Amino acid sequence: MQGDRTVIAYHGNCPDGFSGAYAAWKKFGDTAEYLPLAHGKPPATELAGAKVYFIDFCYTKEVMDAIVAEAASVTVLDHHEGVADVVRSMPEYVFDANRSGATIAWTYFHPEVPVPEFLKYVEDGDLYRWKLPDARTVLAYAYTKPFTNENWDMLIEELENPEMRATLLAKGATYAEYRTLIIDSLVERAEPVLFEGMTCYLASAPSIFASDVGNGLYTKHGGVALIAQVRADGLRISLRSNGDINVAEIAQKYGGNGHPGSAGISLPFGSPIPWAPLPDEDTRD
Template sequence: MNYVLYHKNCNDGFGAAWVAWQALGYQAKYIAVQHGDLPPDIPDGSIVTIVDFAYSRDVLLDMYERMESLWVLDHHKTAAQDLTGLEFTTFDMDKSGAMLAWEYWFSGQSPPLLIQYIQDKDLWLFQLENSAEVTAALSSYPKDFDVWNTLSVDGMAKEGMAIQRAINIKVLEHVEMATIRNVAGYQVPVVNATCYTSEIGSQLNANFPDSPFSAMYFDLADGNRKWSLRSRGEFDVSAVAQKFGGGGHKNSAGYIELMK
């Protein structure tokens, strides 16, 4: 049996899973995973691909021994050390998880525009026309393979104009509620937010240039607290997140704070 594990609640992660679905269809089982959770129970001898995500080195080595095959595709800075030297990984911080998945399953073929737009937003490049609008519209759709198959970039560019305008207003409303708090030993602007964390964090960093990063949080149903950290320049928030068992990129990372 094929299993595809992908980064949960993330357009890049689901984009990578959608690419896998183009190749494998329903011959594979697709499981959303996130940092802080135990790996899913997968039968020994399975064929496993992990996209836009990586477990610790010990967990991956154990999986590699038990599975018929294992391949890991990731681009998060915090995974670099765990993946170094492992023969069953593809790692590239200059590409998104969805793009790595495309190059893995469809090597040599031009990636769909949707994958290009996902990468443009995930790497915070915004080099493509109407990038924010396209990804805003994409986020308004359920993460469902059949639904994503019907989406067009041109259509989402038009749909996303009003959505992005509303997002911009919500971001400013959240930013106005920021307070300076201690997070991991740093005095930073903090906002309670369940969504638009990258946009809110970017605006907070602009409004509070003397703070090393910004932090957004919300409480989960299990009583724990999810933190999203955003920085600009040289401050590495992935190093902060990693101290708490999380991960991410230099300027964008997160972790789960255990409250019990």
Template sequence: MKIIGVYHGDCSDGTAAAAVLLKKFPSIKLFPLKHHFEEKDFAPIIAEVDEETTVYTVDNVLGVEEFVKKAKEVISLDHHIGANEEMKAFAAAHPNFTYIFDNNKSGASLTWTHFFGEETMPELVRLVQDFDLWQWKFGDRTKYLSRFMISFANQPNKVLEFFDENIETLLEQGKTISVFADYVVENYASRAEPLYIKIGGYTVPAFNAQFMFVSEIGHALAERLKSTVLLFSIHSERVHMSFRSMEGYTPNSLELAQLLGGGGHTLAAGAYVPLEKFWGMLQHDTNIRMDTNDTNGYE
């Protein structure tokens, strides 16, 4: 049997989920894939699929519409609420597609539980989940592990090795990285001034920020401004948008991302838009100010 795995690229949770697949299937071929991927990214993956192939997608449901046309079976393990209804309907209509969803787990913990049971789950996977779901049940242990994992995105082979390492050794390395990371996050969040972007009927505070520490920076800004915020970065002719919000904010991150064809979670979501469209969304009224009393900063 031929098995390939597709995991959420450039993501610690996705990489850890891929490492779980590698533990279960040592000969599996693994491919990272990001939301709003381009054809050149997908072509080498679909080329590996034939009628004898089992495809696993973990921490994502990317490309399943194409995989089911060629593969023997497709199994998706995902926790992104934005795609849930669509994927349930798709699974009902395609007998070779199995959709396993749990919004209370991260991609890595869902994949581990599916194959090995929750009782044997390594602490590394629990800490990855704690950060990915933004629960912070384990405090600094979660922070240090998330910082350690930054260097190993898209390296499931390395993460597989970490499953059996002393977690305290990994956390100590993450603690060292955190000294600098905390400075970057606090310095940016305290000094950044927003642009404003029109999304549907909402005017959203937006900040130019690269992907590193985007969750920490985004949630710090959301807490500071008492509103959902957008962090964007320009990639050639496309703009990557990451939304971050706190519990109770309206609209939340997912609602804004879905207006742009994106998805994710209630407090953390994303989308891509063409650069030309992004320029048209910019609000040029320099008198726009946040009203944080009862509107969460929106019109």
């Protein structure tokens, strides 16, 4: 029956979004459907009559209202400031800009169970705080693993077991060092562009490197950093800044969203490119 369906709709291709879906999986297991989402793309399955949980993701007001009208129930668990008003208009929601989707989802689905340490590390990296000990080392190790529930189970166990934790940290230190070399190279290869009336720098990088490459670019050049990734249906553009320039507001112009310092947009093939190249030798520091 349609009313018996539970759909976990989460921010796809995102460690925080997947970790939130993992929190739901620990409650629902395989009785629920798990649906990765991307801004600018409709859900890949029909949601009418289903109990839908949006984790670390929220569409525009118009799209969400249409889903609410058809679904049996809609709950949104999110922290992205660019969609705060939309989240708060939903029938049931938790919004907290000081937490990430992973820990919001865990405390929602498991209110009596402490948040696993690994999910706290995911949050630390997603919010770009880096306050937890060995955070970069832990996440450098973790993000070499495919995003599966079984791997997340193992990562939680590895951090809780002292011997396994020591092995994790030793491997992670090597991975983190190599990761830094890759990030430095990607930052160095970035090119200047004119975007939204500003001189910005554009790099090509997988999304898993977006925040670190973006941090390197705006630290070096100021302004807004753009990180592009080619996907099967177009370009995914991550926008990063130190927060002085609100990139969530910029992203909303192109159907995207995010936080003041971290946002993203999708550009289907054939869409106008919203930047123009600038002479490299005239603008590079």
